Amino acid sequence: MLTVNDSGQLVSPNGQTPQAPPVNPALSSQLKELSESEGGLLDRRMFFDPEIYKVELERVFARSWSFLCHESQLAKAGDFFSTYIGADAVVVTRQRDGSITAVLNSCRHRGMKVCRADWGNAKAFTCTYHGWSYSTDGSLVSVPSEEYAYYNEIDKSKLGLLRVPQVQSYKGLVFGCFDPEAPSLVDFLGDMTYYLDILLDRVDGGTEVISGVHKWKMRGNWKLAAEQFSGDNYHTISSHISVLLSEFPPEAADAFMNVDGLEINPAEGHGVGVMYSPTGAPFSAGSSEAILRWRDETRQESINRLGKERVEGMSWTHANVFPNFSYLHDSSVLRVWMPKSPTEMEAWSWCIVDKKAPQEVKNAWRTQAIRHFSPGGTWEQDDGENWSYCSGAGGQEGVVTRLSKLHVEMGVGHERSHPTLPGKVSRTYSEQNQRSLYRRWGEFMAAESWKDISVPVRTAEVIDRSDMAKAGES
Numbered sequence: 115m116l117t118v119n120d121s122g123q124l125v126s127p128n129g130q131t132p133q134a135p136p137v138n139p140a141l142s143s144q145l146k147e148l149s150e151s152e153g154g155l156l157d158r159r160m161f162f163d164p165e166i167y168k169v170e171l172e173r174v175f176a177r178s179w180s181f182l183c184h185e186s187q188l189a190k191a192g193d194f195f196s197t198y199i200g201a202d203a204v205v206v207t208r209q210r211d212g213s214i215t216a217v218l219n220s221c222r223h224r225g226m227k228v229c230r231a232d233w234g235n236a237k238a239f240t241c242t243y244h245g246w247s248y249s250t251d252g253s254l255v256s257v258p259s260e261e262y263a264y265y266n267e268i269d270k271s272k273l274g275l276l277r278v279p280q281v282q283s284y285k286g287l288v289f290g291c292f293d294p295e296a297p298s299l300v301d302f303l304g305d306m307t308y309y310l311d312i313l314l315d316r317v318d319g320g321t322e323v324i325s326g327v328h329k330w331k332m333r334g335n336w337k338l339a340a341e342q343f344s345g346d347n348y349h350t351i352s353s354h355i356s357v358l359l360s361e362f363p364p365e366a367a368d369a370f371m372n373v374d375g376l377e378i379n380p381a382e383g384h385g386v387g388v389m390y391s392p393t394g395a396p397f398s399a400g401s402s403e404a405i406l407r408w409r410d411e412t413r414q415e416s417i418n419r420l421g422k423e424r425v426e427g428m429s430w431t432h433a434n435v436f437p438n439f440s441y442l443h444d445s446s447v448l449r450v451w452m453p454k455s456p457t458e459m460e461a462w463s464w465c466i467v468d469k470k471a472p473q474e475v476k477n478a479w480r481t482q483a484i485r486h487f488s489p490g491g492t493w494e495q496d497d498g499e500n501w502s503y504c505s506g507a508g509g510q511e512g513v514v515t516r517l518s519k520l521h522v523e524m525g526v527g528h529e530r531s532h533p534t535l536p537g538k539v540s541r542t543y544s545e546q547n548q549r550s551l552y553r554r555w556g557e558f559m560a561a562e563s564w565k566d567i568s569v570p571v572r573t574a575e576v577i578d579r580s581d582m583a584k585a586g587e588s
Contacts, residue, residue, distance in 0.1 A: 118276065154523030154549055158505045158516045161335040166559075167456040174437055174558045175200025177567070179280075179289040179302045181439035181450055182206045184464065186286065186322035188214060192235045192250060197462075198452055199290055204278060205229045205239065206288060207250045216278035216290045217252035228275065232327070239275075248275050285314040285579075286321050295564045304381030304570025305536040306435055311577060312424050313443050316416040319470040323448065325480050328463040330489040334501030336438055336451040336459040337555070342497065343432050343440035343449065344385030345377045345547025348524070353496045361492065375431075377544045379529070380537035381570035383436030383554030385547030391429035402478040408471055419577075423534045434547075436554050441466070446479040447487045459501075463487065522548050536574040 144157075159166060176199075183195040188208035195206045196219060203219035205228075219227050221241040228239040228248060238255065240247040247256035252275035257268060280291040282299040284307065289299050300307060314321055342349065350358075351371045358371065375389035416425045430443035440449040448464040465483040467476045486493045505520060525544035532539045540546040561567045 154521065154526055154545060155519040156522055156552060157519060160552075160555075161337065161505045162456045164456055167453070169559060170555075171200045171453070173561065174555060175453070176202075177291070177293045177296060177558060177564065178437050179282075179291045179296065179299050180437075181435070181448075182216060182281075182288045182290050184286055184321070184323040184448070184466070185214070185283060185288055186469070187233060188288070190235065192237055193233075194229065194231075194236055194250065195233045196229055196231065197450075199278070199292060200453060202292075203227065204290065206281070206290070207236075209251055214281055214283065214288055215251050216281050217248075217275035218278075220275070221246055222254065222273045222275065252277055284310065287314070293564060297564070297569050300576060301569055301572070303435065304384070304572050305574045306380045306384040306386075306570075307576050308424075308536050308574040309378070309380055309386045309430075309433060310435075311420060312430050313441060313466070315419060315577060315579070316425075317412050317419070317468050317470060318415070319468070321466050322469045323464040323466050324476055325465055328488050329460060330498075331454065331458060331460045332498045332502055333458060334504055335457060336453045337551070338501045338504050339449075339451040339459060339461070339497070340434050340436075340438050340440065341548045341551050343442075344434035344551050345379075345387060345432075345545060347375065347377070347387055347389075347431070348543045348545075349500070353500055354493055357492045357496065373542070375429075375542035376532070376535070376539045377525075377542060377547050378532075378535060378537050378539050379547050379550045382557075382568065383551055384434065385550060386433040386537075387431045387542065387547075389429045389431055389542065390427060402482065404472075404474045404478040405482070408468075408475040412468070434551070436551060442487065445483060445487055447483050449487075461489075461498075522552070 180199040182197050182199075182204070183206050187193065187195050188206065191208055191210045191212075193208045197204060197206065204216045205219045206214060206216045208214055219229055221228050221243065223241065223244055223246050226241050226243040228241045228246075229236070230242075236250060238247050238249055240256075245256075245258040246254065249255050254270040254273045254275075257264065257270065260266060260268060278290040278292060279294040280296060280299075282289055284299055284303065287310075291299075291302075296302065303310070355371075373389050373391075375387065378386040378388065380386060413425065432440070432442055434440045438451040438453070440451065441447060442449075446466050448466050450462045452460040452462060454460050463483075465480050467479045471479075483491075485491060488494060505515075522545045525540045525546050526549075528544070529538040529540050529546050538546065557567055
């Protein structure tokens with residue numbers, strides 16, 4: 115497991131690959147079975163068992179690349195954003211040299227949060243309990259009454275805030291990883307970069323997030339939300355029927371419910387969904403004339419940057435980057451499902467827009483996101499209610515109920531390759547991506563270290579534009 119060295123930094127013990135904390139033998143055997151299963155049946159305990167949740171925080175979240183924030187939230191030196199990797203609170207900050215660092219939001223003296231603001235700009239972080247003060251890169255710079263209380267014997271160089279060992283960006287999205295042995299962010303993403311580019315790299319100038327962050331708590335395990343955004347178009351025709359009928363003309367609602375498309379598994383654990391759209395117009399509810407006009411005006415630029423196969427005849431809808439970072443492309447929403455307990459999650463939601471878009475278009479995207487995918491959004495309320503009554507919430511962990519397994523077998527054996535799109539594809543009603551997410555989850559849970567975890571095989575080229583693809587190395 116990770117340890118803290120004499121200099122106060124997270125390291126691998128003795129320079130070796132970090133080893134996972136020991137797990138009781140009975141649970142270890144069950145985790146291995148989950149990892150090796152190729153079927154579509156899930157043990158319900160994955161969604162409510164406290165012991166599984168503990169291992170999950172250590173073996174999934176402490177090893178994976180987690181989304182932290184967007185670079186536009188860190189525009190100036192000293193800009194910071196407070197967030198979490200799993201259950202660990204961290205602060206992400208832009209340094210004077212332009213790099214981005216992330217540190218644990220926990221004072222080395224008594225563990226008090228050194229930053230209690232959600233975001234802002236600071237020259238230092240000072241613990242309000244005893245006054246220990248840290249620079250924005252986490253170095254301990256001041257201890258009150260150092261001479262009297264510590265006889266000038268305290269070594270501040272060893273008591274800085276613990277740094278997240280790896281912090282990297284992909285075209286504006288900032289990720290962090292606690293495991294120094296994990297592969298690079300781009301390697302972790304694999305061919306998911308091909309699909310992220312549709313959101314992040316469609317026009318010159320990239321993207322930015324606007325209007326802060328919505329946050330709300332819900333009953334239900336975080337994996338329920340992640341798997342839905344990874345590959346579940348199937349729920350739309352039942353869960354969102356009232357929204358479709360109220361927000362679309364009857365003929366448009368009927369077309370939406372019968373449209374064809376693809377679920378795409380670009381790399382193990384990640385998932386993307388797309389609907390065929392003859393005009394290329396988005397299927398997202400309530401797209402204003404301003405948004406449609408902007409997409410039409412920039413269509414040729416997008417084709418030049420991405421190619422016709424990612425632009426023409428496609429309405430990109432939902433996606434999830436393993437483990438818990440989701441987005442809705444046509445609705446311009448970023449989402450993180452923060453685990454708060456085995457049966458509770460907290461949703462964090464951003465509105466992402468093309469940076470060079472006119473203000474009218476940005477306002478329209480923001481309004482669309484609030485109306486449909488905020489805590490009171492017309493679509494969001496349907497999803498939250500569903501998750502709160504699924505396995506692991508709402509009394510669904512009863513001793514008899516837990517005996518039956520959950521069925522995730524839709525489309526088993528019908529996955530196939532696509533002539534132009536990287537990854538495996540299946541029909542728009544499929545659970546291919548959900549199975550992939552749970553296989554990846556099981557692989558992480560059973561592995562002793564990153565030596566036991568596969569790295570996605572890349573088949574698509576990464577488009578590296580010097581003005582957009584940046585890395586903030588800590």
